[in-house]
Amino acid sequence: MKIVIQRVSRASVTIKGxxxxxxxxxxxxxxxxxxxxxxxxxxxxxxxxxxxxxxxxDCGKMNLSVKDIEGQILLISQFxxxxxxxxxxxxxxxxxxxxxxxxxxxxxxxxxxxxxxACHVPSGEFGAHMDISLVNDGPVTIIIDSKERL
Numbered sequence: 001m002k003i004v005i006q007r008v009s010r011a012s013v014t015i016k017g018x019x020x021x022x023x024x025x026x027x028x029x030x031x032x033x034x035x036x037x038x039x040x041x042x043x044x045x046x047x048x049x050x051x052x053x054x055x056x057x058d059c060g061k062m063n064l065s066v067k068d069i070e071g072q073i074l075l076i077s078q079f080x081x082x083x084x085x086x087x088x089x090x091x092x093x094x095x096x097x098x099x100x101x102x103x104x105x106x107x108x109x110x111x112x113x114x115x116x117x118a119c120h121v122p123s124g125e126f127g128a129h130m131d132i133s134l135v136n137d138g139p140v141t142i143i144i145d146s147k148e149r150l
Contacts, residue, residue, distance in 0.1 A: 001041045001109070002081040004030040007054055007140035011074045013124040014131040021122025026071030028134050031109065032081030033102040034095060034147075041146035042105055046112035048149075054140055062140075066117070073113055075123040076132060077106050099127065 005027055012022035029049065050067050057063040066073060082096035096102065103126050113121045124130045 001034065001037045001045055001105075001146045002032040003045060003049065003144050004078075004081065005049060005052070005054075005140075005142040005144060006030070006134060007137045008074075009135040009137045011132070011134040013074065013076060013122070014133070015125055015128050020124060020130075021074055023072035023074045023122060025069065025137070026073055027066050028074045028076065028132070029113075030076050030078040030081065031106065032078050033097045033105050034082055035097045035101065037097060037105060037146065039105070039108055042109035043112050044149060045144065045146050046109060046116045048144065050113065050116040052142070054142065072119065073117060073121045075110055075113060075121055076130065077102070077124060077126045102126070 008023070008026060008028045010022070010024050011028040013020050027049065051065050053065050054062050055064040055066065055069050055071070079093055079096040079102070080091070083091035083093055084095055085091050097105070106126055110121060110123055
């Protein structure tokens with residue numbers, strides 16, 4: 001699984017003109033799922049991301065996690081994180097998992113995030129055209145790949 005983590009002051013997802021989810025201070029997670037990903041990837045990422053110290057403490061050091069600050073998480077599916085641009089000018093998305101595998105794993109990841117934070121995690125809609133609004137705080141943007149943990 002590949003995830004782009006954005007530390008945000010606020011973020012929201014809108015589908016067909018209706019706000020589906022929004023958060024204040026916390027993390028916006030753009031989440032891509034590959035064909036080799038499984039539940040162990042989702043569980044590891046949920047634990048790692050919710051414990052990652054990327055919020056400042058009183059001394060201005062990145063020393064606090066989203067759990068420490070009681071922040072929120074907005075989860076967005078984004079298969080384009082698996083784009084290949086090696087050939088031609090049109091990206092290939094053959095590296096992303098097919099929906100029949102990706103959707104259940106995305107839902108499992110969502111559940112793990114809620115278990116880790118003990119809070120509701122709003123999300124977009126898998127496969128929908130979504131408009132994402134965000135105010136990046138910092139800016140802080142981190143890319144994490146579950147296959148690089150080993």
